[in-house]
Each structure stands twice: as structure tokens, then as C-alpha cells.
Amino acid sequence: MTNESEKSPEEVVRDFKRKQERRRNIWVGIAVFFGLVWAYGYVTNSDNLTSTNVTSPAPIDTSWIPTDFNSYSDDPNIGWRWLKKNEYKCSYGSSGGCWGMMIIAKDGCDRRLYAEISILDKNEVQIGYTNETASQALPMQKTKFVFDTFEDDADTARLAKISCY
Numbered sequence: 001m002t003n004e005s006e007k008s009p010e011e012v013v014r015d016f017k018r019k020q021e022r023r024r025n026i027w028v029g030i031a032v033f034f035g036l037v038w039a040y041g042y043v044t045n046s047d048n049l050t051s052t053n054v055t056s057p058a059p060i061d062t063s064w065i066p067t068d069f070n071s072y073s074d075d076p077n078i079g080w081r082w083l084k085k086n087e088y089k090c091s092y093g094s095s096g097g098c099w100g101m102m103i104i105a106k107d108g109c110d111r112r113l114y115a116e117i118s119i120l121d122k123n124e125v126q127i128g129y130t131n132e133t134a135s136q137a138l139p140m141q142k143t144k145f146v147f148d149t150f151e152d153d154a155d156t157a158r159l160a161k162i163s164c165y
Helices: 010-050
Strands: 078-082 097-105 113-120 126-134 142-149 158-164
Touching: 078 158, 097 113, 097 126, 097 158, 113 142
Parallel strands: none
Antiparallel strands: 078 097, 097 142, 113 126, 113 158
């Protein structure tokens, strides 16, 4: 082995460059290693998110809902259907329009049953709304609502909300 003072300037520069390259290679190796560790963790975590950690929602039991009723998507306790024209009468004659609805609550509503509809014109533009309430509903008791409007342009209605509380 030679002493540093015995080396030529070219050899000193060459040794210095080798040391720099060795350090750079070590840092590149460390960066690659941590990159691989991160990538492995990302892939295994994303696999877990899609397969084991994420569960599908439990299916909603609609077996209790009468066959001519619809399940209300915002509350699995509620079933509803539009009434046929011969099942209800408009409260105010033919001054606007009216619609009838039957609602059933599997577990009942302790204090109040509320329903709201949006009123649409012939172009399906919303022109208003109306609502009805019942003071209470017993479990599996059907509740009839008649929604009246004075909107002359009323043509159809759309269920907006049902609340059971």
C-alpha cells in the first residue's frame, strides 16, 4: 500500500472519484431498497382494501314489504306505493292536482310519519312540493296520505322524502 503523499495527483483524483461513485451507489441502493419496500406495502395494502378490509353492505331484508309496495331506499323500515285513483279523493276538487300514497313501517314510527313529494309540470320541471304527516304509525300499520296542490300546471309527482321518527 502506498502512502497518500506518494501518490501522483492523477491517482488521488481517481481515488477520490471512486469514493464518490461508491457513496453514490450506496445511496442509490438505499433509495431503490426503500422504493421497493414502499411499493410492496402499497400493493399489499391495496389488495387488502379491495379484498379483505372492504365488506359489502349486508343485503336489506324486504321480505316483510307487501308485494305491491316499494322499498324506500333511505330507510329499510319503510315500504310505500302510489295509490290508484279509486283509492283516494282529492280534498279540494280539481283545482290543481292530488296524489295518494300508502306507507307502511315495519317497526312503526313512535312519534311521527312524514312524507313529501315534488310536484312536476308536463315538462317534468319541478314547480313545487307538498307534504303530509301522521302522528304515529304502529308496526306494520298502513298509513294513507293524500297530497293536494293548487299549482295549475301540476302534472305528475315524485317521491321526495319519507321520515319515520
